[in-house]
Amino acid sequence: MALTAEQRDQAERRVRAAIDRLLAGQIPPGGACDVKTLAREAGISRAALYRTWGHLKDEFEQRRSTARAAGQQPDPREAQILRLRAHNQRLTSKLARTHTELAQLKERHQLALSALAAQDDELQRLRRQLTTISPTAPAGVVTLPRP
Structure with a gap:
């Protein structure tokens, strides 16, 4: 089933909000600062994160690596x-x-x-x-x- 433009925008906003929360150290119980938790917090499947919003997954991993290199530990x-x-x-x-x-x-x-x-x-x-x-x-x- 294809997503409408509005649904895609909402999902992308949820993913970006989840990225910001995870990198700010707001880790949910049972989660970590990783892609699996990112997908769960955004309310999408991990497969969809890899296929549809791969650029956001890459952005998350890049920002997480940058934070770690700067000495910050989001998790x-x-x-x-x-x-x-x-x-x-x-x-x-x-x-x-x-x-x-x-x-x-x-x-x-x-x-x-x-x-x-x-x-x-x-x-x-x-x-x-x-x-x-x-x-x-x-x-x-x-x-x-x-x-």
Whole structure:
């Protein structure tokens, strides 16, 4: 069924109004700043948008690309996704640094335990040496070797 000139004008006005709303960030629930939502908001089928009003679809995509290139995000969910991805990347790098620091701390801990074990062995050796020097000395009294 062919559209009258009045119907075509009304449909084109609805598509242009929907383009302006979507690019202004007025995204309907369950929609996005895309061609599918544009067709639904304009009250036409997506196929009709591609066939009959292809120039308006192209205009929408061009204006959306221009807005994105200028740093604007018409769809707040897309901006949120970008923020969350950046936040996730920061957290991932922070986690990697934390794992590296933890590995270094574990290594230092192991070195400190080894040093303490060596010092304990040295103390035990010195105590054994003291008892072999003067086994008859009372407890707590150390006899010094004579020069």
